[in-house]
Amino acid sequence: MKKILITLALLAITAVTAQAGPEEDRMAFIKYYKAKFPSVPMEEYANGVYAIDPIGRENWEAIEEFPPYEPFIDAGQAMWEKPFANGKGYKDCFPDGPAMADKYPSWDKQQGMVMTLPLALNNCLKANGEKPLKYKKGPINNILAYIAFQSRGKVINVEVPKDDPRAMAAYEDGKKFYFTRRGQLNFSCATCHLQNTGLRVRTEILSPTLGHVTGWPVYRSKWGTVGTLHRRFSGCNNNIRAKALEAQGEEYRNLEYFLTSLSNGLELNGPSARK
Amino acid sequence: MKIKTVLAMLVLAFGLLAGSAAVLAGGMKADAAMAADAIAKAEAARKQAASVNGEWRDTGKFIKQAQEAAKAGEHDKAVKLAKKAEQEGRLGYEQQVSQSELKIPSYLKY
Amino acid sequence: MKKTVRLVSTLVIIASAAWLTGCTGKPTTKEAPKAMAAQVDPAVVAEGKAIAVNRKKGNCLACHMIEDEPTPGNVGPPLLAMQARYPDKAKLRAQIWDATAANPESAMVPFGRLQVLSDAEIDKIVEYIWTL
Numbered sequence: 001m002k003k004i005l006i007t008l009a010l011l012a013i014t015a016v017t018a019q020a021g022p023e024e025d026r027m028a029f030i031k032y033y034k035a036k037f038p039s040v041p042m043e044e045y046a047n048g049v050y051a052i053d054p055i056g057r058e059n060w061e062a063i064e065e066f067p068p069y070e071p072f073i074d075a076g077q078a079m080w081e082k083p084f085a086n087g088k089g090y091k092d093c094f095p096d097g098p099a100m101a102d103k104y105p106s107w108d109k110q111q112g113m114v115m116t117l118p119l120a121l122n123n124c125l126k127a128n129g130e131k132p133l134k135y136k137k138g139p140i141n142n143i144l145a146y147i148a149f150q151s152r153g154k155v156i157n158v159e160v161p162k163d164d165p166r167a168m169a170a171y172e173d174g175k176k177f178y179f180t181r182r183g184q185l186n187f188s189c190a191t192c193h194l195q196n197t198g199l200r201v202r203t204e205i206l207s208p209t210l211g212h213v214t215g216w217p218v219y220r221s222k223w224g225t226v227g228t229l230h231r232r233f234s235g236c237n238n239n240i241r242a243k244a245l246e247a248q249g250e251e252y253r254n255l256e257y258f259l260t261s262l263s264n265g266l267e268l269n270g271p272s273a274r275k
Numbered sequence: 276m277k278i279k280t281v282l283a284m285l286v287l288a289f290g291l292l293a294g295s296a297a298v299l300a301g302g303m304k305a306d307a308a309m310a311a312d313a314i315a316k317a318e319a320a321r322k323q324a325a326s327v328n329g330e331w332r333d334t335g336k337f338i339k340q341a342q343e344a345a346k347a348g349e350h351d352k353a354v355k356l357a358k359k360a361e362q363e364g365r366l367g368y369e370q371q372v373s374q375s376e377l378k379i380p381s382y383l384k385y
Numbered sequence: 386m387k388k389t390v391r392l393v394s395t396l397v398i399i400a401s402a403a404w405l406t407g408c409t410g411k412p413t414t415k416e417a418p419k420a421m422a423a424q425v426d427p428a429v430v431a432e433g434k435a436i437a438v439n440r441k442k443g444n445c446l447a448c449h450m451i452e453d454e455p456t457p458g459n460v461g462p463p464l465l466a467m468q469a470r471y472p473d474k475a476k477l478r479a480q481i482w483d484a485t486a487a488n489p490e491s492a493m494v495p496f497g498r499l500q501v502l503s504d505a506e507i508d509k510i511v512e513y514i515w516t517l
Contacts, residue, residue, distance in 0.1 A: 020385055028385045176377045181370065184331050184363070184499050186485070191492045195382055200458040201447050243330040251328060359500075366499055380490050 022160050022171060022261045029194075029262050033208055036198060045211035046266045048274065052198050053205045060273065069145055069219040069271040072226045076146025079139065084128045090143070093124035101151035101268050105158065105257050107167040114170050114253040118144065118228060135247035136231035144217045145226055148270030156214065156268060158261040174258030177251055178209075183242030189255075204275075213260045215272030226271060229256060306350035313357035314341050320364025329371035334363040425512050433513030436506050443502065443510055448493075451517060460492060467517045478511045 020028065030042070037052055044051040050060050080098055083089045094100055104117040118140055122132040133140035160171045178189045192201070193209045200206070216229045223231075230252050234244035245251045317338050324330045341356035379385075437443040438454060446454055450463035457463075471477035479486065482497030496502045502510070 020379075024385055028383055032383055172377070179377060179379065180374050182329065182367075184333075184366075184501055185494045186370070186499055187492070187494075190380060190383075195380065195490070196460045196492055199460045201460060202456050202458050204458075206460075238332055241332040243325070243332050243335070245328060362500060370499075382490070 021168075022158075022264075025175065025258075026262050026264055029210055032194065033197070033210055037208075043266065045208060045263075046214040046269050048211055048215065048272070049205055049207035051211065052208065056205065056275065060275075063273045067219075067271075068221075068273055069217070069226050072142050072145040072217075072219070072271065073149045074146075075139075076142035076144065076149075079143045080146055084125075084130050086128050088128050090121070090124060093120075093127070098147045098150040099154065101147050101270070102154035102156060105253065105260055107159070107161050107164065107170070107257075109161070109164050109167075112164075112166050113250070114257045116248065116253055116256060117147065118230075119248055119253070136228055136234065137225070141217045141226040141228060144228065145271040148215075148217060148268065151268050152270070154268045156260060156263050156266050158257065158264055160257075160261060170254045171257055171261065173251075174254035174256070177255045178258055183237065183240035185240040187240040189236075209259065209262060211263055211266055213256065213263050214266050214268055215270040215274075217271050219271060219273045221273075221275050307345065310341070310345040310350040310353035310357065313354045313361070314338060314345065317341065317357040317360035317364065320361040320368070322364075324364045324367035324371070327368060327371040329367040331363050331367045334360050334367065337363070425516075429509055430513050430516055433509035433511070436502065437510050437513055442506065443496070445510075445514075464514060464517045467515050471515070474511060474515055477515060478507065481507055481510060481514070 033040070033045070040051050047057075050057040080090050090098075101117060104120065105114050108115040118133075118135055121140070121143060122135075125132050133143075161167045181188045181191065189209070192206045193212070197206050197208045213229060217226045218229075218232070219226045220232075228247070230247035233252050233255065234247060237244040317334075321330060321334045321338060324334070337356045337360035341353045341360065344350075344356060345353035437445045437451075440447075445451065445464065446457045448458045448460035450457040450459065450465075452465060467477065471480070480493075483495040484491040484493035485495055485498075494501055497504065497507050
């Protein structure tokens with residue numbers, strides 16, 4: 001009897017510890033896509049759907065010859081260099097320079113929350129008495145485009161610190177969001193971008209989750225401009241007939257945390273262009 | 276005699292008028308109240324869904340349309356729209372509650 | 386005498402069962418479903434088709450190929466030989482109403498359960514899909 005109890009207790013402990021952490025999740029996703037697309041090298045996933053869509057890729061490469069996001073990079077550089085009303089500027093908030101997109105999202109232990117780049121930019125503005133930027137459309141995309149361009153080639157390396165259980169909770173929250181069906185159409189992120197990746201909805205090939213975060217902000221032909229990752233989250237939620245959640249709210253930030261962690265090891269290549 | 280008859284007829288006529296007016300007004304009032312009630316229920320259901328991040332895209336829109344219809348006196352339309360919104364709120368809430376435990380799908384192998 | 390009656394009736398039952406399974410089990414030829422569908426009001430089938438291809442209604446083509454219809458997706462299986470695949474029309478209806486009932490991991494929209502379509506609309510769609 002005692003033996004059985006001990007075995008049961010041990011089993012319970014292993015069941016708890018066996019709960020997959022960020023690295024186990026990432027490896028499972030890699031294994032899944034490798035089985036699905038055996039000929040696609042890992043680094044290709046940074047190119048989003050074009051890693052698995054040879055026809056769309058030709059068109060995309062042609063667009064990249066004259067990148068539609070270029071003017072936004074220039075406008076962003078001007079923003080970066082222009083002093084605020086108090087004489088300070090972004091440079092004072094981010095002394096290591098604009099090549100810093102790989103530092104986000106990160107766990108902010110002091111505030112107990114996931115810090116994203118757009119949030120950090122607005123914190124800088126607010127600290128200097130400037131008006132914060134909107135999180136989906138408009139000038140935030142200029143400064144993000146400039147920072148992304150300066151950060152090209154940096155490797156994603158999101159850490160979920162073990163010394164703060166709230167960090168793992170935020171990661172888990174993002175993971176749960178990813179796997180939860182929502183909206184009247186009852187899709188989860190996973191339904192389209194994991195289970196059915198590579199298949200077509202109408203003429204659109206469903207993109208893989210790995211690499212979803214590498215190229216932001218994105219110039220979308222559908223938008224006719226550059227937009228943020230959280231704008232895309234909203235759009236996706238809208239498509240499945242779920243009410244979009246707040247851009248830079250906790251849910252989307254945690255989702256970004258989870259998604260970016262899954263893309264660890266991939267190179268940043270924003271801004272980018274998509275259909 | 277004649278006056279009595281006229282009076283009686285007048286009373287009858289007034290009574291009928293007042294009665295039908297009351298019936299009419301009562302019917303209107305009941306409809307408006309029904310619409311208001313349906314809209315309140317829909318709004319409560321929407322809020323409950325939102326409390327678990329389960330609100331659907333068009334639920335708020337249907338409630339707004341129901342309010343506009345009620346304002347325009349189209350109570351049937353208002354009730355119909357509100358009922359639809361309430362259903363959506365209920366379904367959106369249930370959708371999230373039924374998934375309160377994270378379940379990794381079988382196609383993702385660790 | 387009784388025995389003969391029993392024998393004959395058993396034979397009849399077996400024969401008709403064989404005939405029935407032959408009818409439903411055989412992968413249908415192109416003509417067979419159309420001949421059978423003729424029993425349904427063609428107006429209902431036409432209405433069902435209109436709902437099925439409407440992007441704001443069934444939008445079946447988002448995920449399913451239907452012969453001669455433009456720009457189909459391929460997340461779900463092509464909609465063909467439906468009577469062979471669903472000899473029981475009620476099962477086809479159940480699948481459209483809520484595919485996650487049979488398979489919780491199904492990607493298909495639960496058109497009935499989540500009220501994307503009304504029951505009347507689903508009835509019409511079923512009649513149309515069954516002709517494919």
